[in-house]
Amino acid sequence: MNTNKIPVIAIDGPSASGKGTVAQLVARKLGFHYLDSGALYRLVALKTMQLNTDTQNPIAVAEIAIHLNVFFKDEHIYLDDTIVTNAIRTEQCGIVASQLAAYPQVRAALTERQRAFRQLPGLVTDGRDMGSVIFPDAVLKIYLTASAEVRAQRRYKQLIEKGMNANIADLLQDIQKRDERDSSRSIAPLQQGVDAKLLDTTSLTISQAQDAVLSWYNDMLARTRV
Ligand SMILES: Nc1ncnc2c1ncn2[C@@H]1O[C@H](COP(=O)(O)OP(=O)(O)OP(=O)(O)O)[C@@H](O)[C@H]1O
Numbered sequence: 437m438n439t440n441k442i443p444v445i446a447i448d449g450p451s452a453s454g455k456g457t458v459a460q461l462v463a464r465k466l467g468f469h470y471l472d473s474g475a476l477y478r479l480v481a482l483k484t485m486q487l488n489t490d491t492q493n494p495i496a497v498a499e500i501a502i503h504l505n506v507f508f509k510d511e512h513i514y515l516d517d518t519i520v521t522n523a524i525r526t527e528q529c530g531i532v533a534s535q536l537a538a539y540p541q542v543r544a545a546l547t548e549r550q551r552a553f554r555q556l557p558g559l560v561t562d563g564r565d566m567g568s569v570i571f572p573d574a575v576l577k578i579y580l581t582a583s584a585e586v587r588a589q590r591r592y593k594q595l596i597e598k599g600m601n602a603n604i605a606d607l608l609q610d611i612q613k614r615d616e617r618d619s620s621r622s623i624a625p626l627q628q629g630v631d632a633k634l635l636d637t638t639s640l641t642i643s644q645a646q647d648a649v650l651s652w653y654n655d656m657l658a659r660t661r662v
């Protein structure tokens with residue numbers, strides 16, 4: 437089958453905005469597959485740190501990305517048969533992932549791996565370049581954001597609930613630095629595309645954000661049926 441006909445909902449946005457939470461809920465509601473593209477960059481970061489590979493060497497890091505032995509099963513992520521679901525969620529991993537994600541060689545190494553998630557009956561995916569680069573023909577593109585302060589609070593709560601150490605002031609600083617790096621890089625920068633709908637969740641509950649996405653998707657279906 438021509439995979440281009442399989443519907444994709446692409447949700448891009450900055451760190452800790454809630455795009456992963458919303459994307460997963462929408463995927464579950466529609467019975468679609470789900471891809472957390474940020475997890476792939478975080479996995480490359482984790483493996484790079486495990487191997488003590490020079491993070492300044494794009495070729496060596498891209499080799500790691502090409503050979504990444506990763507497996508997604510239910511709620512868990514396996515790297516070389518070890519569960520790393522929580523290990524990749526540290527701020528350190530996020531920061532290194534953001535640095536490595538600026539290398540064109542690393543992005544190229546992950547492109548087809550991401551596109552392979554496009555399977556029937558559909559895909560909901562979140563990241564930074566899902567609508568702009570990986571799935572430019574997505575049927576619905578959303579730029580999901582929230583104020584940096586609210587994102588820092590959400591991340592703080594999330595890390596504390598996972599039993600990890602966290603400090604709001606440090607998290608806010610990390611988030612602001614990461615926003616700056618992810619949106620100013622020359623390749624696939626984070627930005628709201630002209631064809632992406634803005635969803636600011638600063639004052640929305642998770643359920644309201646999920647409903648907004650589903651409502652846009654249903655509107656799109658209704659329009660294309662006419
Ligand atoms: N609208 C919301 N209101 C309150 N909390 C929210 C909302 N959306 C998400 N959250 C919470 O914020 C935290 C961060 O959300 P999530 O991990 O989905 O963000 P993300 O954008 O995917 O982050 P990253 O891509 O950096 O991993 C989670 O604990 C989630 O439950």
Ligand SMILES: Nc1ccn([C@H]2C[C@H](O)[C@@H](COP(=O)(O)O)O2)c(=O)n1
Nearest residue numbers: 473474475477533534537563564565
């Ligand atoms: N499509 C993507 C997804 C992620 N990244 C980079 C930039 C982020 O700072 C980092 C970690 O992502 P997160 O788990 O916070 O969504 O990975 C990217 O460049 N492109």
